[in-house]
Amino acid sequence: MICISTDSSSSFFLMSRVWIYLLSALCALLSPGIHQVEGMEVFTSSELEAVNGTNVLLKCTFKSTYPLxxxxxxVSWSFKPLGQTVEESFFHxxxxxxxxxxxLFKDHAxxxxxxxxxDASITLQNVQFTFNGTFSCQVRNPPxxxxxxxxxxxxxxxxxTISEIAILAIAVxxxxxxxxxxxxxxxxxRLYIRNKKDMSLEMDEQRSKDGVL
Known part of the structure; x- marks a missing residue:
């Protein structure tokens, strides 16, 4: 019974040391990647509205931690039609x-x-109702x-349609x-009161003159 207990204890410590070595090696492998890879920040409007047959600017700007x-x-632009889940790249x-x-976007983008x-913006010319959907802007500046x-x-x-800006303009x-x-x-x-006062003074003056006479 004593020997079994000793073997179990030794196996436990051995496995613990193995896990510690594995975790240390994993951290060593991942650490360089964490320092080398930075996140690209991309900024776009959440929603846009365009009248059928007009042009619309899809504004996309970005921020990179590395020199440009x-x-x-x-830059890659992709499109996912309204009500669908499949996204297709159409501009590079x-x-x-x-x-x-x-x-769909031939002669339009x-x-x-x-x-x-x-600035990674594109313009859609002569927009159609089939352009309803989600447009995605992706930017890379390796690393x-x-x-x-x-x-x-x-x-x-x-x-x-009446936008918030239009409503604000109407309100202002x-x-x-x-x-x-x-x-x-x-x-x-003010002019009416002044004229009435002047007329009253004139009448008072006239009455005074009439009384003197």
């Missing part, structure tokens, strides 16, 4: 643009960015890689109009 170089930076940029030569200025793509939900409509315009109306009423009331 034309020959290293690559590296040193020059590679617009689609076939498919043009490069509008400048990677040295951290800086991107963890998540910037996503824009595009809504193609037949006419412009209405407030300014109300203030002007109040000022005009105030001026007219």
């Amino acid at each position: 170089s034309e020959d290293r930076i690559s 940029y590296q040193q020059k643009s590679f617009p689609p030569t076939s498919g 043009v490069w509008s960015g400048n990677v040295i200025k951290r 800086d890689i991107q963890g998540f793509a910037g996503e824009i939900i595009l809504k193609v409509v037949s006419k412009v 315009g209405g407030s300014i109009g109300l203030i002007l109306l109040i000022l005009i009423i105030y001026v007219f009331v």
Whole structure:
């Protein structure tokens, strides 16, 4: 019984030492990768609205922790139609643009960015209702890689809907109009009171003259 207990204890310590060595080796392997790989930050609007038949800019900017170089930076745009789960790449940029030569976005997608200025935008010309869906912008600047793509939900409509900016403009315009109306009423009331006072003084003076006579 004593021998069995000793063997079990020795096996336990041996396994513990093996796990410690394995964990140390794993950390040593992973540590260089953690220092070398940085996250690319990509910024896009969450939603856009465009009128059918017009042009719309899909704005995409990025931030990299490594120096920017034309020959290293690559940009990819992909599209996922509304209600679908499959995403398809349709536009690529590296040193020059590679617009689609076939498919849904042929003659519709043009490069509008400048990677040295951290701009990876494209413009969709003559947008169609079939463009409703999610557009993803992915940027790479090795060894800086991107963890998540910037996503824009595009809504193609037949006419412009009232946006928050339009509502704000209407509210501000209405407030300014109300203030002007109040000022005009105030001026007219002041003039009316002044004229009435002047007329009253004239009548008093006339009565005084009549009394003297």
